[in-house]
Amino acid sequence: MSRDRQIEQRIVILGGGSAGWITANAMLQRWGDKGADITLIESPDIGTVGVGEGSTPRLKFFFDGLGIQESEWMPKCNATYKVGISFANWSTVPGFDRYFHPFASEIDRHTKTAFFFNTYARRQGVDVHAHPDRFFLAARLAHNRQGPKPNENFPFFVEYGYHFDAGLLGEYLKERATAQGVKHVQAKVVEVNQAEDGDIASLLTDTNEVIEGDFFVDCSGFRGTLIQGTLDVPFHSFAENLFNDAAVVLPTDAEETIGSQTISTAMKYGWAWQIPLTHRIGNGYVYSSGFCSADEAETELRGALGLLDSDTEARHLKMKVGRVDQHWHRNCLAVGLSQGFIEPLEATALNLVCNTVYDFIDTVDAHGFSGEGREAFNETVNLGFENVRDYIVAHYIMNSRDDTDYWRQNGSNSNVSERLQQILTIWKSAQNLSQEMERLKIPSSYTPMSWYCLLAGYGFYPATRPVPADHPAVTRVDMATIDDFVRRCSLNFRSQNEQLHFQ
Numbered sequence: 001m002s003r004d005r006q007i008e009q010r011i012v013i014l015g016g017g018s019a020g021w022i023t024a025n026a027m028l029q030r031w032g033d034k035g036a037d038i039t040l041i042e043s044p045d046i047g048t049v050g051v052g053e054g055s056t057p058r059l060k061f062f063f064d065g066l067g068i069q070e071s072e073w074m075p076k077c078n079a080t081y082k083v084g085i086s087f088a089n090w091s092t093v094p095g096f097d098r099y100f101h102p103f104a105s106e107i108d109r110h111t112k113t114a115f116f117f118n119t120y121a122r123r124q125g126v127d128v129h130a131h132p133d134r135f136f137l138a139a140r141l142a143h144n145r146q147g148p149k150p151n152e153n154f155p156f157f158v159e160y161g162y163h164f165d166a167g168l169l170g171e172y173l174k175e176r177a178t179a180q181g182v183k184h185v186q187a188k189v190v191e192v193n194q195a196e197d198g199d200i201a202s203l204l205t206d207t208n209e210v211i212e213g214d215f216f217v218d219c220s221g222f223r224g225t226l227i228q229g230t231l232d233v234p235f236h237s238f239a240e241n242l243f244n245d246a247a248v249v250l251p252t253d254a255e256e257t258i259g260s261q262t263i264s265t266a267m268k269y270g271w272a273w274q275i276p277l278t279h280r281i282g283n284g285y286v287y288s289s290g291f292c293s294a295d296e297a298e299t300e301l302r303g304a305l306g307l308l309d310s311d312t313e314a315r316h317l318k319m320k321v322g323r324v325d326q327h328w329h330r331n332c333l334a335v336g337l338s339q340g341f342i343e344p345l346e347a348t349a350l351n352l353v354c355n356t357v358y359d360f361i362d363t364v365d366a367h368g369f370s371g372e373g374r375e376a377f378n379e380t381v382n383l384g385f386e387n388v389r390d391y392i393v394a395h396y397i398m399n400s401r402d403d404t405d406y407w408r409q410n411g412s413n414s415n416v417s418e419r420l421q422q423i424l425t426i427w428k429s430a431q432n433l434s435q436e437m438e439r440l441k442i443p444s445s446y447t448p449m450s451w452y453c454l455l456a457g458y459g460f461y462p463a464t465r466p467v468p469a470d471h472p473a474v475t476r477v478d479m480a481t482i483d484d485f486v487r488r489c490s491l492n493f494r495s496q497n498e499q500l501h502f503q
């Protein structure tokens with residue numbers, strides 16, 4: 001890869017949501033002193049989607065890569081630390097009505113093997129403890145509302161993501177990028193001009209400005225104005241196995257003791273998120289409009305939040321779930337909702353945004369803008385989308401609710417990818433999931449630990465049978481020792497509230 005390559009290109013980014021400003025900051029950092037001239041156009045009239053307030057650890061790597069301190073950006077975005085996600089009421093299996101999907105920690109290596117071992121035994125019908133939560137430090141931190149940063153005397157790393165106000169994050173990234181040289185045009189693009197060969201040549205705004213460019217980045221949101229609208233790149237819907245296509249959003253007051261997890265609670269026709277920020281809790285219900293109306297969804301969410309008599313206004317959104325076939329086509333790269341979206345159950349959208357942008361930058365650093373490396377790049381991004389989709393679909397396949405048609409149809413949906421089918425078969429046949437995934441070369445963006453947590457978390461086990469007390473599966477893992485170990489480790493972490501007090 002040639003990091004020395006000059007990038008003498010006029011790069012025009014259409015859209016100033018999180019995707020647009022993440023792209024602008026990333027390209028500026030890598031190419032700003034190599035001749036790249038970056039302009040971002042956004043329409044104040046259209047606005048941004050304004051949601052998307054939970055991240056994976058990928059966002060931390062993004063900030064670290066730009067050299068931005070948490071003490072600098074977090075207070076400005078009312079951000080909090082996130083150690084994982086709880087899934088409540090998705091499973092009806094006794095003892096499994098809730099589980100936690102942890103971000104990884106260095107401590108896990110002391111407990112993970114015991115968890116894997118117990119799930120193996122339990123899948124063979126041995127009655128041992130095989131729910132993930134007691135095995136993972138992050139689950140304990142979430143339960144105690146502790147932050148992920150250990151005290152100095154405990155040098156073990158816990159991965160974490162963030163919760164943040166999406167509007168404020170966009171503002172922060174905008175200020176940073178414009179201060180460092182990104183040109184910012186506030187106008188609506190009303191026409192896209194193409195060159196004879198079909199490449200995009202320029203954008204015409206409603207203020208009659210013609211903005212020419214060599215390369216264009218489509219961050220225009222669900223519209224996909226350039227990639228789908230002008231360049232006609234086909235959109236591949238995921239609706240056959242991800243039914244949710246709408247959301248309703250309602251804020252509530254912040255809690256005094258701020259949590260460090262996202263809570264995802266299954267509802268009648270989808271699920272509701274609860275995201276703790278410093279100034280409010282973000283709540284939203286993601287549902288399928290094929291099964292309930294916007295009014296019904298709003299009423300159900302208001303009921304769950306105790307807001308039936310409140311005049312707090314709800315915001316309704318539509319979602320287009322799927323991906324474009326090519327994320328880089330001609331002289332255009334699509335990033336963010338314009339390239340595709342998988343519903344936000346695991347808060348993966350900005351993860352995919354960062355992966356797309358940095359993979360693109362690396363490809364261009366290696367091959368220039370000639371198009372060499374484009375096919376491989378598109379395949380990688382598509383695989384990233386499909387891997388996330390499979391993991392999300394697994395939640396719906398695993399659910400054991402039968403209270404509405406929505407859950408019944410999700411549970412019996414046979415539209416699953418071959419990869420997911422293989423993973424489920426390995427699990428059901430009580431084989432070693434990590435080894436088999438490696439042996440069969442099943443690609444996944446999720447680690448075996450995440451898969452074990454999901455499948456075990458739903459209580460996806462056969463009925464247990466009486467087991468002799470001296471069976472190795474009963475004697476090998478001492479849960480009291482594990483509980484004590486995880487509890488002692490957790491003593492080395494302060495509360496989320498304390499960790500948010502930056503000096």
Ligand SMILES: Cc1cc2nc3c(=O)[nH]c(=O)nc-3n(C[C@H](O)[C@H](O)[C@H](O)COP(=O)(O)OP(=O)(O)OC[C@H]3O[C@@H](n4cnc5c(N)ncnc54)[C@H](O)[C@@H]3O)c2cc1C
Nearest residue numbers: 015016017019043048049052054189221336337344349350
């Ligand atoms: C219900 C819901 C929940 C979500 N939760 C999460 C989450 O927890 N975690 C996560 O990572 N992601 C989440 N997402 C996704 C996340 O919100 C988006 O990935 C992220 O905000 C990026 O959006 P964007 O910048 O692509 O699009 P947008 O925010 O829609 O921005 C589009 C931009 O394009 C501009 N624009 C469009 N057309 C024109 C035009 N003709 N001329 C000029 N400007 C134009 C607009 O003005 C705007 O600036 C969620 C999404 C939804 C719908």
